[in-house]
Amino acid sequence: MQEGNIVHLSDATYDQEVLQSATPILVDFYADWCGPCKMIGPVLEEIAADYRGRIKVGKMNVDQNRLVPTRLGVRSIPTLMLYKGGQVVDQMVGAFPKAQIVKFIERWLDPAVS
Template sequence: MAAITEVNASNFDSLLQEQLPVLVDFWAPWCGPCRMVSPIVDQIADELAGRLVVAKCNVDENQDIAMRYGVMSIPTLVILKGGAEANRIVGAMPKPKLLEEIEKAL
């Protein structure tokens, strides 16, 4: 299983230095759609290991990071390349559609 980083204020900026694109899953434990997307994100982390770094950001615990990226609803997946946003996916969707959206930014 690929490593998934749980982000917080102390380690988030280090993700921006990654050579690979970074997928950040903004979620919360009380969010039903987030719980639907989470296992899909875990599978994608395994399938795209070596091509993509995957991180999860609990918006309840890291409101400053969510505000920094303008996350207004969850789940929101943000793909960062070179520290800049390359793509944003809002809401739950089936795995094939999610992979298609992620591939656009790789």
């Protein structure tokens, strides 16, 4: 399900939306009760808008979807995992400012075509 620029992921949609995505995707593993998760929510929405067409941003609630986070070893939230070609290429754990998240994803994106 898509809300704004964010794709809401579930255990059922993970393979199709993430592993089979031709576009790199940043996945935020979060919980509704998590303060730091709430802090980066608006930042991820901005990043999704700023990088539309270059990267997708997805969110997975770990309380409602336990299979994928358990399989991936997600133990702390928020955890951001960046996928490219269906593989996790990098991850960061914790709440970070926008500039740091942008730097994190820019390392893995192809240069923008102008």
